[in-house]
Amino acid sequence: MLTATNTDEGFVVFDRVQKSYDGNALVVKDLNLDIAKGEFLTMLGPSGSGKTTCLMMLAGFETATHGDIRLGGQPINNIPPHKRGIGMVFQNYALFPHMTVGENLAFPLEVRKMGKSERDEKVKRALDMVQMGEFAGRRPAQLSGGQQQRIALSRALVFEPQLVLMDEPLGALDKQLRERMQYEIKHLHERLGVTVVYVTHDQSEALTMSDRVAVFEDGRIQQLSSPDDLYERPENSFVAQFIGENNKLSGMVTGIKSGVAEVTLDNGSKVSALAVNCEQGSRSTLSIRPERVTLGGPKNKNTTEAEVLELIYLGDHIRCRMNVHGNEEFVVKVANSAGHTHLKAGEKTKVSWLAEDCRALDA
Amino acid sequence: MTDTSAPIVTADGTPLKKKLDQAMFRSRRNAFLLVAPLLAFIIASFIIPIVVLLTQGVYDSSFRKQMPTVATFVADWDGQGEPSEEMMQAALTDIVVGLTIDRSIPTKAAVRINREVSGATSMIKKLIRATGKWKIEYEGKEQRLSDVFRNMEDEDDSGVTLLDESERRAIGVTLAKAVIAQEAPVKAKMIKADKKWADIKYWQAMKVASKAASPAYLAAALDYNYSHDGEFQQRDEDRRIHVKLFWRTLEISLIVTLACLFLGYPIAYLLSTLSVRSSNLLLILVLLPFWTSLLVRTTAWIAMLQAQGVMNDLFVVFGLAADDDRFSLIYNKTGTLIAMTHILLPFMILPLYSVMKTIPPSYVRAAKSMGATNWTAFWRVYFPQSVAGIGAGALLVFILAIGYYITPALVGGQDGQMISNMIDFHMRKSLNWNLAAALGMVLLVFVLFLFWIYDRVVGIDNMKLG
Amino acid sequence: MKLKALLLTAAATSIAATASADITVVSWGGAYTKSQVEAYHKPYAAKTGTKIISEDYNGGLAEIKSQVEAGNVTWDIVDVEMSDAVAGCDQGLLERIDPSILPAGADGTAAADDFIPGTILDCAVANIVWSTVFAYDSTKMANAPKTIADFFDTSGFPGKRGLRKSAKANLEMALAADGVATADIYDVLETPEGVDRAFAKLDTIKGDVVWWEAGAQPPQLLADGEVAMTTAYNGRIFNAVASEDKPFEIVWDAQILDFDLWVIPKGAKNKDAAMDFLAFSTATEQLAAQASWISYGPARKSSAPLVGNYATKPDLAMGPQMPTSADNMATAIVNDFEFWADNGDELNERFNAWLAK
Ligand SMILES: Nc1ncnc2c1ncn2[C@@H]1O[C@H](COP(=O)(O)OP(=O)(O)OP(=O)(O)O)[C@@H](O)[C@H]1O
């Protein structure tokens, strides 16, 4: 087959991919995604948003209903899974229970008809890579969750695939171990330079590990960008809400001037916000991160009355829930720094934020 | 820090170990109490009857009780030479006493001897008929012996015999003495009644029968004769049947097990991959054989498999068989194999299915992602994990197959019979329960042996029934 | 005086109780049980008010033995084959029957002379004579077999043969086909050479045999075209012909006559009522009545003249259908139960070994 190989095209390409299991509903809707070689890309999204489905289509266990998936410029729709050369880490690790750790690792090498000495050498190296050298003779059931995870990881890497897919690999671990493994995976990625497509619904995991994050919702990518952009510059209200903590205010855009939108809130008051994703005369949702709100502060256009409803002491900061513009869930983070303002529940105060920290997004 | 060598104690000072034992004892006792009713039920309704039945295969004291004088005599007899007058008198005594107590006692003994040598039944019956005509002085008048015996069973109005057993036994002993005193020497008379009395082999048979605990039936179950001098000889070629049937049972059971495995494995796999709804539907189809009566099934098999049946008609239509030379699919081993595979298939599918259902698809996917072809992924990864189900299913099917008898009896013809058909024959037709028990015992030992091998090779804990 | 009256009333009530007790009558089922229900049960119930519970079984003594040995006998009277009647009596499983309870024949003959000789045993009284015959489908046989030798001649009369899976009857028929006179059959079979000879004859057709076990099978095998000829119980073939209009023909040559008898298991709960039923049902009229429902011959000679026509086909005379009719008796072999009591174990064993070979 002759396809014009686009040189600036990414290593993995989803080109207008759609997927339906039952012929009624689309689980993946018009997915376009370019993944560069060596990139660590994370698919993040709520449960049921189609992340695993995308991964399975890439691995070859599901076929796309419509569209192309290309790997290294070649369409792979008709290549069976075992010829795709993609390493994979499953959520439950899928370590073969009837084989020892060593045999598990040797399996992909064996099916590639690799000689025994070379095989042993590679298995040993792969185990050392995850500090599991002594465990080659054990059965998976005799390992802890974290150990199993590492074996699954090294098994997916041992045959040196160029692309590794990981479907919520840390989902079953406790918080501490999860954080440690996040770093280990990240370091391995940096060291080996493989391309990783990673699936998770834990946003902090996505933010710490990835080069880029694709936020999925309802079978669509809502935003694809670097972790800091995702947090600081969400492009729509779903992303703003899904990533990190967020305060929402909704109202009507009455005018947009040089990138700043005038918004009349539902209680009648007016605020100005960065016009990101809104049109004059339509409704908009304003998004303000809690840490960008200041108490009292310089009087500007966005200064307003607030009533303290609840205070939660969190050590390094204090979460303060207030009623702002009629929104009783409005949260402000007050740093626990020397000489910070002491508030009491029921107290009335003023809060303010900069127009560029308040993003006017879609309704 | 406490001294580590001192026993650890609980808060109230009792040693920890003792306390733990107490706690364990309580939970063990509770567990025992929970299973006790079932245990009692199983012991009473299953284990005891089986043990009682099986002992009949090696222990049969009936002859000693029916012909005690003969039994004592032949115990010390060397089994050689002509039957003597003394032996004849012993037999006559036992028969007269037996008839006095209950007229079926000597014939019962005859049935036992007849199992060793044909002809003993008529030998004893002819003697009974002959002696019945002898006259004897009893209760002051001359009577025929047969009338004396009949009157022993006279009953009162409420159906209770007038004389109880010990009274009758006492009368019998006196009567026997009188008969012998009157008729001696009896040897010639007995031989005249039936010439078989002169034949030494019947006396040797009585010697065999007189041993209560004896391997005679076990020997018969293995096609051997246990002779009066304690030796085993293989039976005549044309009477050897059991060993051949044991092998055939093994062969049929193995073939059926393999056939069930080959047919059931793909179905179980399919079931395990389908949605719950469709797998339930399929499961109903799989279980259908359980819900139809044996009669309906048999009729269906006959309609399908007989020479003029559906299968053969199809073969003829497709030119696979000539119309006048159709396949014999029923009333032979083929019929037994087909029918038993059909009936036992669910016992293979269900354990396989229940194991396969628990194998997540991610294993095979993982294998494929690592470069394994479909076959390698199946053989190296899926299959080993389904072995537990194969073990359970195969063992279940095999053990059920070994004991099958109704199906082979109906569709097995002459070469599709199994050892259980023989056991059934001796239970229901020949009434030789002792031999049936001995056959059952051999079968049981055989199955336990296979179980042991299975445990050594596969491991019994490697089995998952569901 | 008072005591005696009391005892008398007690006895009277107990007799009344036994007379009206339900009795359980066990037989072979199907058309055969139906013939007994029509000829024995209904008239007996009408006469005495006794309720009769009819149960089916498959023959053999196993159930009786289990019941007797367990001391819980639920069957009161059972219809058994001759060999089982003898074996059951030998093994003490059956009640002895006092022949004086049997009524004289309708023509006044004493019971002992009226019954066919050898059919009143210590523990059993015969009701019918049946026979093992061979039969064929007349629409499928170009030339009709006439003798037992034809049955064993698979080149002259090609096709499969149906035989009962047991030594009994087969060995006798094999010898008859081999030219042994019917009167000498058991003398020959008594010798080892005779047994060899019978098995050798069976060997000649072994490859063509379909073995049957239940009496219902042979007519079915014939109807399905599975066999060209089959041995069968004569009543089963008759029924297929008379009530299902099957084109079957019976060959009476070398038919093996056998008897079915009533026996009462030892310790039967309603022994007296069972005895009464036994005497009633083996009376001349009852036996004759049964013969109009099924083609088995009455065990009493006095019944023969009373045998009428087939109950559901009034123009079909039953007389010639009886195994005991003079024409059919010419070459009949009467089953020698004493021979089988002696040699059954050994011959069955050998037969089973021969089958498995
Ligand atoms: N085999 C299947 N057949 C039918 N529908 C399916 C199948 N697998 C997934 N779906 C549906 O497709 C949608 C997306 O599923 P998918 O597994 O891709 O979600 P996900 O984003 O991985 O969710 P999670 O975070 O919970 O793993 C869901 O609505 C799911 O119900």
Ligand SMILES: [Mg+2]
């Ligand atoms: Mg998922």
